[in-house]
Amino acid sequence: MRIAVVILNWNGILLLEKFLPSVVQYSPEAVIYVADNASTDDSISYLKAFFPSVTIIKNDSNLGFASGYNEALKQVNADIYALVNSDIQVTEHWLKPILETFENESKTAIIQPKILDYKRKEYFEYAGAAGGFIDQYGYPFCRGRIFDTLEKDNGQYDDTREIFWASGACFFIRSSVYKALHGFDDDFFAHQEEIDLCWRAINNGYKIKYISRSVVYHVGGATLQQGHPTKTYLNFRNSLLMLTKNLPKEKLYSILLGRMILDGIAGFQFLIQKKPKHFAAILKAHSSFYILFFRFYKKRAEFQNDKYHSVKSIVYLYFIRKIKVFNDLFRIK
Incomplete structure (x- = not known):
């Protein structure tokens, strides 16, 4: 081989x-x-x-x-x-x-x-x-x-x-x-x-x-540091585009709406943390997503796997339930 x-x-x-x-x-x-x-x-x-x-x-x-x-x-x-x-x-x-x-x-x-x-x-x-x-x-x-x-x-x-x-x-x-x-x-x-x-x-x-x-x-971050606004922009934009391509059709719009609301909350968190460039990066990511939505919708495959996620909301589990370790995610009720 x-x-x-x-x-x-x-x-x-x-x-x-x-x-x-x-x-x-x-x-x-x-x-x-x-x-x-x-x-x-x-x-x-x-x-x-x-x-x-x-x-x-x-x-x-x-x-x-x-x-x-x-x-x-x-x-x-x-x-x-x-x-x-x-x-x-x-x-x-x-x-x-x-x-x-x-x-x-x-x-x-x-x-x-x-x-x-x-x-x-x-x-x-x-x-x-x-x-x-x-x-x-x-x-x-x-x-x-x-x-x-x-x-x-x-x-x-x-x-x-x-x-x-x-x-x-x-x-x-x-x-x-x-x-x-x-x-x-x-x-x-x-x-x-x-x-x-x-x-x-x-x-x-x-x-x-x-x-x-x-x-x-x-090493990590050798080309683009983890805290760089461009990284924030690409991560938020590309994640929305990825969902558009790959989510089961019956879940697409409800999940996208939920995701964009969570992104908005993340944006305001950046403002509270006095990181306006990252807030702007999320706004730019969403604007770019709107422009590219139909282009990516056309890329959808005929079959979409329904079992794509392991937990419902890692944001809730991490920030609200304070679960920081992967193995603990599956021990909660």
């Missing part, structure tokens, strides 16, 4: 210097690519000088995460794509349990490893942790991370299990499924496109898995 590790890069020479050596050292099973989104730093010359074994793919402009990978993967011939952020440190034998699962489970289409925090290695990392889920209103959360609360890794998620979405920070997918589903949605640009792709895979009968025996460490 051929596997390609594909690292998307944009002006990330410092990250390549720091993290690419671990990928090269611990990935003997893979062919390694760097897909460059028209960097203006010395990324390309650095790769040519110090990593001649790494294949470079040059995109003509900064296409973001979704289009950047869609364009680059047209030039990659492999059975499995391993899409890896440039700020990921991998560990020895990280590919072995992933490949074994793909070989033994034909319906498993997408896999995520355990993602720990590079800065605090005993904690789970924000972007994926031990596998992702969404609530009834499309808010994402993870085993090991709910909103901004990160759990310490005490072995509580040392398992292999089905999840709803896998993190784009370290995302394994069968190339045949990627092509059949037409890859990431270009209109997302960045943020939550991996959740959309996972949802479409589930709607087509595939499984998403988390495998704890594969471990990586993620």
Whole structure:
């Protein structure tokens, strides 16, 4: 089974210097690519000088995460794509349990490893942790991370299990499924496109898995910091667009209405916290959503999975019931 590790890069020479050596050292099973989104730093010359074994793919402009990978993967011939952020440190034998699962489970289409925090290695990392889920209103959360609360890794998620979405920070997918589903949605640009792709895979009968025996460490926020208003804009906009594409039709409008009300509450919270730029980002996200609604409605598939969420409202459970740990979500009455 051929596997390609594909690292998307944009002006990330410092990250390549720091993290690419671990990928090269611990990935003997893979062919390694760097897909460059028209960097203006010395990324390309650095790769040519110090990593001649790494294949470079040059995109003509900064296409973001979704289009950047869609364009680059047209030039990659492999059975499995391993899409890896440039700020990921991998560990020895990280590919072995992933490949074994793909070989033994034909319906498993997408896999995520355990993602720990590079800065605090005993904690789970924000972007994926031990596998992702969404609530009834499309808010994402993870085993090991709910909103901004990160759990310490005490072995509580040392398992292999089905999840709803896998993190784009370290995302394994069968190339045949990627092509059949037409890859990431270009209109997302960045943020939550991996959740959309996972949802479409589930709607087509595939499984998403988390495998704890594969471990990586993620810096997080290396390209766009967690508290950046642009990140707020993209997350809120793309989440609404994702719901429009993938919700069962009978639930679409009621869930969208509920979600937009919750977004409004979040916006006023930003004002109270004296973060007007984030309030403005939510207004901009909703305005953009109105403009794009019919375009995304036309993207809806014939079948939509009705069992898309694990809890009704993670906002209520986290902020009102004060439940901060994933395993506690299912112990409440």
